[in-house]
Amino acid sequence: MSYESILFELKDGIARITLNRPEKLNSFTAAMHGELSDAVGRVESEGARVLVITGNGRGFCAGQDLSERQMSAGAAPVDLGSTIEKYYAPMVRRLRALPLPVVVGINGVAAGAGANLALAGDIVIACESASFIQPFCRLGLLPDTGGTYVLPRLVGQARAAGLALLGDKLSARKAEQWGLIWECVTDDQLSARLDELAQHFAAAPTKGLAYTKRALNQSLANTLDQQLDLERDLMRELGATADYAEGVSAFLGKRQPVFKGK
Incomplete structure (x- = not known):
């Protein structure tokens, strides 16, 4: 299939998926989920040895595109559980089960489902200007896309509760210090560091x-x-x-x- 919401490349064992809705901070739509699912299927079947996921523009991913969640007067409520069951949960499961390393590069804000999808990667690298936000509490929701599972395991119960219940922005440098991500690099180093890791894993066992x-x-x-x-x-x-x-x-x-x- 052709892609409009993502970019995909597979060369020399290195697969690259770039979220590509920069005007919307790469927020998720149903169409984007379909394209991402298809691309991960190609990673699974076409001989990739490492997957690198990044975002185009000034952010990694702002989570769900809420314009797809607007309700008209008198309309039935949106079934958010169905959305998780159909889109977000399967993608987290697939990334965790991929029989190869998944490297995620965070180039700006990673919020909501975008942050938690990133944390489904094996190696997460962020530039210094990047940040992580769990804004669900501001919408009367809870951290989905594996957020309530992964946050306590990475940063402990107290910090996980603070992130989830307050929705405060967490800097990339503090995310590294807390053990939420593997590494924080300067903004101008991010691309080269991702390339270095991709080449390393493409030649690894x-x-x-x-x-x-x-x-x-x-x-x-x-x-x-x-x-x-x-x-x-x-x-x-x-x-x-x-x-x-x-x-x-x-x-x-x-x-x-x-x-x-x-």
Whole structure:
């Protein structure tokens, strides 16, 4: 399908999705959700080894485009639960389950569902002028798109409650200090840093990274015994891969490994 709300590129194992409604701070519409879903499907099926998600213009994503939520007098209320079930929840699940690293670059405001979708990535990099906002409380809502799940796990209950109940803006630098994101860089470094990470992951042992991602995700609900058993099972599979054999050979031969992602 052709895209109007996003840009998509897949080259040399690097997939790039750019949210592309800059005049609306890349806020989500139903059409944009459809395009994003199609692009992630291509990431899943066309041999990508890393996905980089960014936003075009002066913001990453302002969340839901509320112009699609306006109600006329006497109209039935909008079913927000249906919207989550149809669009936001499936996308979070797909990003978390992608068998490759998802790198997110935050170039400006990341608000609401836009912030929480970004936090579904594995490595989140923000420039110094970027910020994160959970504005749901100002609308009589709660942080969706996984917000109530991920925030306490990343920054703790007290900070999560403050972000969710007050809706205050959190700077990128403080987000880094709190552990909400991996790294904050200067504005002029963001593009180069994302390229550096994309090149790194495109040459990395993709299956090993995918299993690492899977194990980390499952650890949130597992007991120690369950996690140890999972590590055993996944390591057993990884020990039979070509990338593991290449890694050992390169280490013993004192050379750089050439991983194929298999």
